[in-house]
Amino acid sequence: MAVGAWLPPVELTASGRAALLPGEVERLFLSSVDIEAEENTTLTPLRSGLLALTSHRLIWINDAARLARSVPLSSIIHTFPPKKSIKSMFASPRVRIQVSANVDGKVVGGSGATSLVITIVMRGSKSDTESFYGKLWEVLKSKSWEVEEAKEKENARDRRASVTGEASSRARVAVVGVAGILRKEQEMWESTDKSLQDAFQDLNALMGKAKEMVALADKMRQKLLSGSAAHTNDEEMGSKQEMQDWLLSVGIISPVTKESAGALYHQQLSRQVLSFLADFVTLPLEKAGGMIALIDVYCLFNRARGTELISPEDLLQACVLWEKYEVPVMLRKFDSGLMVIQSKDQSDVEVFARITSLAEKPDALKMGISPSDAALTLGIAPALAKEHMLNAESKGLLCRDVSPDGFRFYANLFREFEPRDIYL
Amino acid sequence: MQKLGDFRVPNFFNYPPYFTLQPIRETREKQVQLWKELILDYCRSQKVFIIGLEEEFPLFSNPAIQRSLSHESREVFLSALVAEGRAEWIDKNHRKCLVLWLRIQDWADHVINFVKENELEDVL
Numbered sequence: 270m271a272v273g274a275w276l277p278p279v280e281l282t283a284s285g286r287a288a289l290l291p292g293e294v295e296r297l298f299l300s301s302v303d304i305e306a307e308e309n310t311t312l313t314p315l316r317s318g319l320l321a322l323t324s325h326r327l328i329w330i331n332d333a334a335r336l337a338r339s340v341p342l343s344s345i346i347h348t349f350p351p352k353k354s355i356k357s358m359f360a361s362p363r364v365r366i367q368v369s370a371n372v373d374g375k376v377v378g379g380s381g382a383t384s385l386v387i388t389i390v391m392r393g394s395k396s397d398t399e400s401f402y403g404k405l406w407e408v409l410k411s412k413s414w415e416v417e418e419a420k421e422k423e424n425a426r427d428r429r430a431s432v433t434g435e436a437s438s439r440a441r442v443a444v445v446g447v448a449g450i451l452r453k454e455q456e457m458w459e460s461t462d463k464s465l466q467d468a469f470q471d472l473n474a475l476m477g478k479a480k481e482m483v484a485l486a487d488k489m490r491q492k493l494l495s496g497s498a499a500h501t502n503d504e505e506m507g508s509k510q511e512m513q514d515w516l517l518s519v520g521i522i523s524p525v526t527k528e529s530a531g532a533l534y535h536q537q538l539s540r541q542v543l544s545f546l547a548d549f550v551t552l553p554l555e556k557a558g559g560m561i562a563l564i565d566v567y568c569l570f571n572r573a574r575g576t577e578l579i580s581p582e583d584l585l586q587a588c589v590l591w592e593k594y595e596v597p598v599m600l601r602k603f604d605s606g607l608m609v610i611q612s613k614d615q616s617d618v619e620v621f622a623r624i625t626s627l628a629e630k631p632d633a634l635k636m637g638i639s640p641s642d643a644a645l646t647l648g649i650a651p652a653l654a655k656e657h658m659l660n661a662e663s664k665g666l667l668c669r670d671v672s673p674d675g676f677r678f679y680a681n682l683f684r685e686f687e688p689r690d691i692y693l
Numbered sequence: 694m695q696k697l698g699d700f701r702v703p704n705f706f707n708y709p710p711y712f713t714l715q716p717i718r719e720t721r722e723k724q725v726q727l728w729k730e731l732i733l734d735y736c737r738s739q740k741v742f743i744i745g746l747e748e749e750f751p752l753f754s755n756p757a758i759q760r761s762l763s764h765e766s767r768e769v770f771l772s773a774l775v776a777e778g779r780a781e782w783i784d785k786n787h788r789k790c791l792v793l794w795l796r797i798q799d800w801a802d803h804v805i806n807f808v809k810e811n812e813l814e815d816v817l
Contacts, residue, residue: 637709668720670709672760679710683723686705 324413539587637677712760
């Protein structure tokens with residue numbers, strides 16, 4: 270039996286974050302957590318993974334094995350409050366929950382025929398059982414996973430109601446004149462009022478609406494990505510680009526926050542930035558030759574988060590963490606201190622080739638090229654273009670010309686002049 | 694072909710980076726070499742012995758492309774000549790430079806040859 274096959278598996282994204290369900294939000298992260306089935310020893314325990322408490326599930330992720338399992342919150346029957354005893358002071362803190370399972374002893378979500386008790390052992394440094402238990406309790410009480418179902422039912426009921434309502438009002442309108450119009454006015458006003466109240470009733474309702482929007486945007490983006498290969502019509506590409514830009518501002522469904530992730534904040538944030546890069550920024554990244562200034566990423570990322578903005582320092586720390594993982598991008602610091610995010614499959618050679626061909630155009634041979642010229646032609650930021658050119662200079666491909674007109678680069682012709690015969 | 698008086702300047706004299714001291718070692722070495730040759734060539738053909746660093750020197754600017762050498766780069770190029778024994782600083786402050794068209798050794802050979810050719814040996 271595969272490890273932890275008694276729990277439903279969870280899909281992982283390329284960056285190692287759990288793929289979330291629609292409307293699912295991460296609430297808390299804990300590191301080095303074991304999950305054991307207390308009474309049934311035939312069920313293999315899950316050892317040392319990352320535990321994420323979301324609004325729908327308890328997700329356990331083992332990074333090394335790329336293995337993830339979850340306990341649907343809907344299957345939890347009972348949570349035992351953490352015990353306070355002398356013994357518990359020395360052992361790793363643990364929280365016990367009772368979940369329902371089917372006849373085979375597998376946890377599938379919803380109520381089942383049997384039940385088993387699961388122990389969550391926190392081996393991480395000073396994990397706080399109290400706060401975990403509190404959060405768990407809070408999430409269980411809010412029953413977010415039921416909201417989707419309830420919404421479906423409500424929609425169905427609304428549809429039925431509107432059909433019958435229309436029929437009855439038609440009957441009334443048929444009977445009276447001015448009074449009927451007035452009543453209709455009144456009805457309309459009331460219904461507008463009701464929907465307004467619905468929307469602004471409380472923040473949760475508003476969040477619910479926002480979530481729908483994000484889900485919609487996500488769906489559209491998927492469609493755009495899948496369709497992008499089929500059509501290459503210019504106009505279409507333009508509108509697609511516009512759409513992409515627009516969708517960027519709708520953004521990230523479950524932003525990692527300091528509150529939810531605690532000590533694991535930067536680690537989780539680094540993964541989120543990564544998947545953000547993969548999802549949203551691929552187009553600009555490719556266009557710019559696989560390199561994008563950190564400051565640009567910061568702007569795009571924060572725009573995508575909308576609220577819960579992060580600080581530049583946090584982003585930097587998150588990016589520095591990439592060195593520890595197998596990821597397709599890396600943080601690169603130029604000698605001047607400019608920092609960029611570069612995809613690993615992009616090499617300097619390609620950029621050099623582009624710059625050299627640029628410098629060898631007849632105009633450039635006569636007048637040279639300034640970093641801003643190069644930035645325009647290569648479609649990258651001027652600061653970045655200058656870095657590329659300085660790099661090319663150090664490789665002997667370009668040489669510089671400093672004059673009152675400014676700083677320009679020329680193709681390096683020194684290699685071709687012959688000191689023995691200067692009149693060649 | 695551009696000229697300075699009756700001196701024919703090489704093509705690279707119109708290449709703007711030629712007038713900017715290059716920071717990259719390899720490129721710079723090549724540039725210094727080109728300058729050394731040009732300075733010697735010019736002085737030889739124009740019969741110039743002394744180059745003053747703070748004075749106008751026709752070779753150090755090219756009005757056609759509006760470029761001229763900075764004080765620092767002039768000193769670098771002349772120092773390179775001095776290091777090779779093709780020039781000597783006249784003063785301590787490196788303001789004036791005596792350009793030797795030929796090395797001291799070559800001058801000596803020249804003098805000897807001149808003396809021999811004109812059969813002036815043993816004549817005082």
